[in-house]
Amino acid sequence: MNEELVELAAGGATALVSAMGTDLWQEAKRLMSGVLARARGSRRDELSAALNRQSTATRGAVDAGAVHYWTEALSQLLDRNPDLAQDVRALASLRTAERPDIVIQVNSATHSGEVFAVQNGTQHFASGPNSRDCEERP
Numbered sequence: 001m002n003e004e005l006v007e008l009a010a011g012g013a014t015a016l017v018s019a020m021g022t023d024l025w026q027e028a029k030r031l032m033s034g035v036l037a038r039a040r041g042s043r044r045d046e047l048s049a050a051l052n053r054q055s056t057a058t059r060g061a062v063d064a065g066a067v068h069y070w071t072e073a074l075s076q077l078l079d080r081n082p083d084l085a086q087d088v089r090a091l092a093s094l095r096t097a098e099r100p101d102i103v104i105q106v107n108s109a110t111h112s113g114e115v116f117a118v119q120n121g122t123q124h125f126a127s128g129p130n131s132r133d134c135e136e137r138p
Contacts, residue, residue: 005078008085011092013070017063024094031091035084039077047073 012035019028029051036048050069078084116123 005082005085006075008088008092009074009078010067010071012074012088013067015092015094016070017066019094020063020066028091028094031087031094035074035077035087035091038084038087039081041077041080043073043076 012032016028016032019025032051033048036044036051039047074088078088
């Protein structure tokens with residue numbers, strides 16, 4: 001699978017999971033149902049069932065495990081049928097009408113990994129045995 005489709009799958013999955021527990025969920029679910037309706041393969045029923053489970057997400061929370069699940073699922077669907085890209089792109093571009101500038105950022109680390117991320121702002125990082133004891137000084 002080419003890199004563009006991999007990124008598209010990740011964007012679609014992030015938008016889908018980010019919409020869970022929000023006012024966007026019905027629209028995201030409709031768009032994903034459209035992708036599944038056009039999909040081929042044995043996972044179609046499994047994915048439809050997963051999509052129809054009631055969302056237990058908290059407003060504004062993004063479950064990295066769910067993002068991974070849907071990224072893998074969308075990657076497989078796009079690999080089998082690249083024509084689904086337009087539908088997945090519509091899902092990936094889902095934004096709230098009243099705040100179209102909102103962007104979702106998902107960061108994940110495994111196996112003793114660390115993530116330091118910031119959107120719009122400054123991030124200060126200190127490392128070492130006494131770094132937590134240090135206070136910012138003017």
